[in-house]
Amino acid sequence: MLDTNQQEFVYATYPDLKGKRVVITGGGSGIGGELTTAFAGQGARVFFLDIAEQASRELEATLSGAPIAPTFIKCDLTNLDELKAVFARIQEEAGGVDILLNNAANDDRHEIEDVTPAYWDSRMNVNLRHKFFCSQAVLPGMKERGHGVILNFGSISWHLPHTQLHLYMTAKAGIEGMTRALAREVGKYGIRANTVVPGAVVTPRQKALWHNPDEEARILAGQCIPERVEMTDVAALALFLASSNARHCSGREYFVDAGWYGA
Secondary structure, three states: OOOHHHOOOOOOOOHHHOOOEEEEEOOOOHHHHHHHHHHHHOOOEEEEEEOOHHHHHHHHHHOOOOOOOOEEEEOOOOOHHHHHHHHHHHHHHHOOOOEEEEOOOOOOOOOHHHOOHHHHHHHHHHHHHHHHHHHHHHHHHHHHHOOEEEEEEOOHHHHOOOOOOHHHHHHHHHHHHHHHHHHHHHHHHOEEEEEEEEOOEEOHHHHHHOOOHHHHHHHHHHEOOOOOEEHHHHHHHHHHHHOHHHOOOOOOEEEEOOOEOOO
């Protein structure tokens, strides 16, 4: 069997992304870090938001030679006042946002009986609420300019029989509904909104915490294509959906999961 994951991955080039003002939440590491790398490589002007300062500063330094060096802004997205201030800063520095990638999330495990109201609120704030308010922050400028793209990042998890992910799966299901409602309202202004649904992606966090050999075997057995999904696969889909090549793609969920139906 050909292992495509061992081949060098080369992103397609989308000329219309050059110079676009892009905001990526949770853009300092993992899938978010790959999104930052991919969009910076297209010549976009990237602002990436994250609470993890060390990893984000390292990424910022690594990408300093990009056509337009990306800018890291430390931001706790669960703090709505801080979030609002960050988008005001981006508006002042860049004049607006053309593309918003709502990627930030946290998939901590938990048992039903251990969930408190405070923990419920914290998980919804981390995984769902900020996506709405980041979108709210960029919409006025997008409406005024008559164009814009919002990509909300969901998860395959709630489409499969997972355990210990009750709140994460609830939030991720909500993202798909929120995106459909958003797309319906803003399409008349030339704004598109879609959900990117990654499968079991190989990330440093997943490898360190959960993707042991048994789990990997289970994942591969459930996929149509028996190869692991990489962060570059997710970023490649995001580049396409953000570009004008996807100009009539809106209000939908786009899966990059190697056809994972569970096992």
